[in-house]
Amino acid sequence: xxxxxxxEKIMTALSDWGCDVADAMPRFLDRKDLYxxxxxxxxxxxxxxxxxxxxxxxxxQAAFEQAHGLKGVLGNMxxxxxYETVCRIVEPLRAGTxxxxxxxxxxxxxxxxxLCRILRQTQA
Amino acid sequence: xxRDLPTILVTxxxxxxREILCHILEPEYRVIEAENxxxxxxxxxxxxxxxxxxxxxxxxxxxxxxxxxxxxxxAFADIPVIVMTGEKDDGAEQKALDLGAWDFVSxxxxxxxxxxxxxxxxxxxxxxxxxxxxxxxxHDQLTDLYxxxxxxxxxxxxxxxxxxxxxxxxxxxxxxxxxxxxFFSDEExxxxxxxxxDRLRQIAQRCEPCTYGRMTADVFCxxxxxxxxxxxxxxxxxxxxxxxxxxxxxxxxxxxxYVIENRAEKIQxxxxxxxxxxxxxxxxxxxxxxxxxxxxxxxxVAEQQLINEVQNALETxxxxxxxxxxxxxxxxxxxxxxxxxxWRHPRRGMLSPGVFIPAFERxxxxxxxDYYMWDKVCALLQKWQQExxxxxxVSVNVSRVNMYNPNLLSLxxxxxxxxxxxxxxxxxxxxxxxxxxxxxxxxxxxxxxxxAGFTIMMDDFGSGYSSLNSLKDIPVDVLKIDMKFLxxxxxxxxxxxxLATVIRMASWMDTPVVMEGVExxxxxxxxxxxxxxxxxxxxxxxxxPVSDYEALLDNSSPAPMHLDxxxxxxxxxxxxxxxxxxxxxxxxxxxxAAICEVEGDQFRILRENPSFSxxxxxxxxxxxxxxxxxxxxxxxxxxxxxxxxxxxAAETRRPQQCCYACRSREGKMLRxxxxxxxxxxxxxxxxxxxxxxxxxxxxTEETNQIRCRDGAKDEHGNDR
Numbered sequence: 001x002x003x004x005x006x007x008e009k010i011m012t013a014l015s016d017w018g019c020d021v022a023d024a025m026p027r028f029l030d031r032k033d034l035y036x037x038x039x040x041x042x043x044x045x046x047x048x049x050x051x052x053x054x055x056x057x058x059x060x061q062a063a064f065e066q067a068h069g070l071k072g073v074l075g076n077m078x079x080x081x082x083y084e085t086v087c088r089i090v091e092p093l094r095a096g097t098x099x100x101x102x103x104x105x106x107x108x109x110x111x112x113x114x115l116c117r118i119l120r121q122t123q124a
Numbered sequence: 125x126x127r128d129l130p131t132i133l134v135t136x137x138x139x140x141x142r143e144i145l146c147h148i149l150e151p152e153y154r155v156i157e158a159e160n161x162x163x164x165x166x167x168x169x170x171x172x173x174x175x176x177x178x179x180x181x182x183x184x185x186x187x188x189x190x191x192x193x194x195x196x197x198x199a200f201a202d203i204p205v206i207v208m209t210g211e212k213d214d215g216a217e218q219k220a221l222d223l224g225a226w227d228f229v230s231x232x233x234x235x236x237x238x239x240x241x242x243x244x245x246x247x248x249x250x251x252x253x254x255x256x257x258x259x260x261x262x263h264d265q266l267t268d269l270y271x272x273x274x275x276x277x278x279x280x281x282x283x284x285x286x287x288x289x290x291x292x293x294x295x296x297x298x299x300x301x302x303x304x305x306x307f308f309s310d311e312e313x314x315x316x317x318x319x320x321x322d323r324l325r326q327i328a329q330r331c332e333p334c335t336y337g338r339m340t341a342d343v344f345c346x347x348x349x350x351x352x353x354x355x356x357x358x359x360x361x362x363x364x365x366x367x368x369x370x371x372x373x374x375x376x377x378x379x380x381x382y383v384i385e386n387r388a389e390k391i392q393x394x395x396x397x398x399x400x401x402x403x404x405x406x407x408x409x410x411x412x413x414x415x416x417x418x419x420x421x422x423x424x425v426a427e428q429q430l431i432n433e434v435q436n437a438l439e440t441x442x443x444x445x446x447x448x449x450x451x452x453x454x455x456x457x458x459x460x461x462x463x464x465x466x467w468r469h470p471r472r473g474m475l476s477p478g479v480f481i482p483a484f485e486r487x488x489x490x491x492x493x494d495y496y497m498w499d500k501v502c503a504l505l506q507k508w509q510q511e512x513x514x515x516x517x518v519s520v521n522v523s524r525v526n527m528y529n530p531n532l533l534s535l536x537x538x539x540x541x542x543x544x545x546x547x548x549x550x551x552x553x554x555x556x557x558x559x560x561x562x563x564x565x566x567x568x569x570x571x572x573x574x575x576a577g578f579t580i581m582m583d584d585f586g587s588g589y590s591s592l593n594s595l596k597d598i599p600v601d602v603l604k605i606d607m608k609f610l611x612x613x614x615x616x617x618x619x620x621x622x623l624a625t626v627i628r629m630a631s632w633m634d635t636p637v638v639m640e641g642v643e644x645x646x647x648x649x650x651x652x653x654x655x656x657x658x659x660x661x662x663x664x665x666x667x668x669p670v671s672d673y674e675a676l677l678d679n680s681s682p683a684p685m686h687l688d689x690x691x692x693x694x695x696x697x698x699x700x701x702x703x704x705x706x707x708x709x710x711x712x713x714x715x716x717a718a719i720c721e722v723e724g725d726q727f728r729i730l731r732e733n734p735s736f737s738x739x740x741x742x743x744x745x746x747x748x749x750x751x752x753x754x755x756x757x758x759x760x761x762x763x764x765x766x767x768x769x770x771x772x773a774a775e776t777r778r779p780q781q782c783c784y785a786c787r788s789r790e791g792k793m794l795r796x797x798x799x800x801x802x803x804x805x806x807x808x809x810x811x812x813x814x815x816x817x818x819x820x821x822x823x824t825e826e827t828n829q830i831r832c833r834d835g836a837k838d839e840h841g842n843d844r
Contacts, residue, residue: 016353026235027144034147039756045140068182071210073140090210 007032009122010039017114021037024078035077042077043116045070048109051089055098055105063101064093070108082111129154130175130246135164135191136208137183141231145178148235149242161186161194175246177205179225181216192223202253204245208233238485266314269344270337276391278335279347283387286333291384292350293391295398296362299376299406301342302488303528307373307565319369320344327358345395350383359413372564378402379413398537400424407482409617427483433469434489436495442468447498447518448667449676450638450660453652457680460516462500462553462660465493491525498539502550504670506543513677519551519581524558528565533572547577553604555583570599581638584624603630607641607661620650627654716740716816720800722770723809729754732812739816741788758786765828766798772830773800774810782830783819795819795827 004012011021011032021035028035047070054063067090074083085108089101132149135158136142146155156171158164168174177195183189188207194811195201205227207220217228229238253320262274270278283291293461298304298316305313317338324344328336331348338344359379366375380402382394397416403424405414428681444466448533449458467475484490501518508515526532540547552573559566559582570580581602605626630637639651642661651659665676716739718732732754737743740754755763762784773780781799797819803811819827 013574024232027148029147029235031147038143041140045138046140065182065184068210069138072136072180072231073138075210076141076144076187 004095005032006122007036010036010118013122014079017118022078024076027076027078039077039115041121043112043119045073047073048112050062052105052109055101058098060093060096062123063098064090067093079115082108082115085111092118093095094123127809131156131171131173132242133158133164133167133171133174133177135159135161135177135183135188136180138180141180142272144233148233148238152239153242160184161188161191163192165194165198168195168198168203174200174203176242176249177203178229178242179205179207179220180211181220183205189223192220192225196224198719201551202249204249204258206238206241206245209532258395264338265318267322267338269324270335272337272339273343275335275337275347277340278337279391279394279808282333282335282347286349289333290350291347291387293357293382293384293394293398294346294348294355294359294495295339295343295380295382295395295402296345296359297343298366299378300524300528303525304373304375306530307369307528312677316369316375317342318459323362323365329360339395345398347384347394355379356413363412372562374561377412377525378406380405380416381414382416397421403486427486430483431487431489434484435493437469437512438492442470443493443496445497445504445670446667447670447673448660449665449673450516451664453648453657453659456664458516458665458676459658460551461673462519463497463521465497466667468482474589475498485523485525488525490523491529494521494523494526495535496523497521498536498550502539502543504544505549506544509545510676515549515677517549517551519553519579521583522552522554524555527554527558527569533576536573536578537576548579551579551581551602553581553583556585560783567599574601575597600635602636602638604640604660607639607643607647613814624654627651627656716728718814719785719803720770720812720814721809722774722812725767727767727770736816738792739788741790741792753789757789758784761828762786769798769830770800770810770812770814771832773802773812780830783827785827 014021025032025035028038047066051063051070053067054060054066067086071083071086071090074086085104088104088106092099092101129152131154132140133156134145135147136145137159142157142159146157149155153175156167156174158167161179162185164177164179165186177187177191179191186194192207195203195205201224204222204226206230207217208223209216209228210231220228226248227241229241247411262270262713264271276712279293297319299315301316304316320342321344324336324346327346328334328346331346331354334348336346336394339522359377360378362379366377369375380398380400382397382401384394390827397420399762400420401414401416402419404417405411408414446464446466447461448464449461451457452459465477465481467477467480469475481490481493484493498520501520505515505518522532526535529535536547536550536552540550554566554570559570573828574580580599581604582600583604585603585605595825603626605623627637636657638658638660639656640660642648642651642659642663647661648659648663668676714735716733716736718736719730721728721730758766765782765784768797769780769782779799779801781797783795783797785795795818798814799816800812800814803813
């Protein structure tokens with residue numbers, strides 16, 4: 001196990017968290033380094049904060065656009081728990097309402113913390 | 125070799141997604157990235173070759189739907205677009221497809237699916253493009269009918285597949301389509317062509333098996349099983365539909381028909397035969413349909429020969445001006461001339477216009493020939509003026525092509541300015557048939573020419589289908605009637621009677637008549653008795669070279685004055701043309717004024733200014749006929765007073781005044797004060813300037829009084 005690289009450690013941690021990394025890999029030409037380089041950019045996505053701001057302001061359309069953008073990214077990265085959460089946010093917003101979205105948004109932000117933790121721990 | 129890779133425009137707002145896509149695509153494609161729809165459209169405008177677009181739907185600034193809508197209406201409508209949507213956005217997929225997307229992929233991306241769909245749309249689009257190119261290559265862009273090459277190929281197939289049927293090739297076009305185009309704009313011309321194409325499609329449906337197409341410009345062809353009745357019925361229908369197509373322009377088609385005999389010949393040969401048949405029909409009056417006959421080929425060769433030689437003939441000055449004098453019937457002296465063209469052909473000798481003008485008219489090159497003649501005549505007029513010769517006006521012909529040329533007026537004015545001659549010295553002869561075909565359009569052109577000072581003569585009046593009645597609506601200054609107008613009449617007395625009526629009616633409309641083709645003394649006497657003013661014809665003089673005409677002018681006595689408008693013009697020219705500034709000054713004088721001439725007990729107005737015309741109720745336009753009608757409105761004793769005032773002013777060389785009453789043209793009673801000043805001599809006549817003003821209405825100025833300005837003698841209108 002000592003031979004396991006940082007990238008491999010990250011991917012194991014993600015799988016343990018419930019992410020479907022195997023499904024995502026062909027998108028990255030099965031290149032773990034490429035996957036991990038892009039993964040490191042995910043927490044910095046401006047959409048997380050922008051979604052919160054839009055929800056606070058009650059701007060459903062802006063919230064939808066931000067959530068939809070996150071959904072695409074999280075789906076492509078195969079971050080299943082986050083993807084499923086953001087899908088639950090996108091659908092009511094698409095239908096024009098922000099009702100019940102708050103809770104999932106909080107959960108999504110917690111998950112971003114989880115992702116950050118995984119990235120930190122594996123790099124340590 | 126990056127250049128050889130197909131280029132994909134990735135339009136996606138999420139940077140991470142774009143990066144993922146780049147990695148998926150880059151081994152096989154060159155990728156250009158856009159963050160939103162607006163940026164994508166900008167890139168499209170700047171990048172020459174984009175093979176496909178990957179398009180996200182939800183994006184800031186401009187979303188995917190808006191991009192699709194924009195593309196649809198742009199030059200990039202043919203670039204295949206693949207839309208990227210979330211898994212559950214089924215509505216989005218359908219909407220995107222409706223807006224013109226070629227395919228869609230769902231997110232998260234499935235690289236293999238994405239790559240194979242991308243490949244598919246690019247292949248499809250290339251086939252589509254090839255298809256389009258093939259279509260463009262085979263069809264006419266405007267009408268979408270077969271073009272000439274395809275029509276020939278398809279017609280060959282048609283003939284081969286139907287060996288037992290007899291086919292006819294019908295060629296049709298619009299007479300003088302260029303004229304229509306230049307008059308109503310190219311867009312209107314295109315609209316007419318589309319109309320023709322549409323009607324052709326409808327007719328073709330009823331003529332199966334057949335082929336049809338647009339050959340060039342306004343030329344269309346239909347190859348169909350030969351059926352004389354059907355062809356002539358369709359042609360007649362098309363003729364009447366086109367006649368009704370534009371209210372202000374009579375659109376006439378011509379149909380040339382060749383019944384295909386030796387089908388082994390090339391289609392081009394059949395087409396040429398149909399073209400000859402059409403040409404022959406065009407040169408016949410009121411004929412719009414003709415069948416090919418073998419002798420047409422020979423004529424065509426000869427005609428083409430002449431046309432090939434025109435440019436060289438113009439450059440080497442082979443065309444010459446001949447002048448046929450017009451004669452004033454009351455003096456039997458020459459007065460002006462008509463310029464006629466002769467072709468001094470290096471091999472064939474001197475050619476008369478009859479040999480080549482009809483061919484030039486059909487070909488359109490006549491426009492250049494006209495201009496060549498105008499230029500030569502203007503140069504002659506200038507030379508004569510500089511030599512101090514008293515020439516009359518020399519009329520020139522204006523062919524149909526030029527009559528519809530929107531630049532006609534400016535072309536003519538450029539010439540008269542270049543040679544510094546007044547437009548009135550260059551009367552324009554227009555043919556009646558061209559005029560009457562589209563009188564509304566022509567009258568506009570003619571009015572513009574008249575207000576610029578040109579005299580308009582209607583040539584060959586009576587040869588076409590105009591009625592005398594229609595003349596009153598058309599601004600024509602002079603009618604030219606050929607004696608052959610009468611020759612068709614079996615009964616000479618009846619012919620003479622018609623001519624007498626025409627001349628009398630023309631005089632009621634104040635329109636002078638020039639009789640052409642006058643060949644015998646008998647005709648001269650007859651015309652004199654009818655009160656015809658001018659004649660032209662072999663009895664007096666044939667068309668002659670310029671030098672002969674000059675000699676004729678030198679030997680003829682200056683025409684004594686008679687009450688006719690053209691004679692007046694000539695004197696006007698000698699008085700005014702030397703100094704255009706004087707002319708301008710005179711015309712802009714606020715006070716009514718006229719140049720008068722007195723000789724013996726005759727006087728006349730040579731020229732009046734616009735104030736004069738208005739004062740006596742003729743409206744603002746200078747009109748050469750005022751002088752005669754103005755005098756007719758005077759009572760004999762008033763006329764005597766004016767005559768004596770003029771005589772007195774001429775004799776004493778001092779200003780003389782008189783006061784008289786007369787009726788204006790509208791019948792209003794005017795009390796007029798006239799002051800005459802001696803101006804100078806013009807041959808045996810004295811020229812005076814008369815100024816007019818309203819006399820006091822209270823009767824303090826006595827009517828029919830003559831008063832010398834120095835007050836020495838007051839005289840009553842009887843004896844001096």
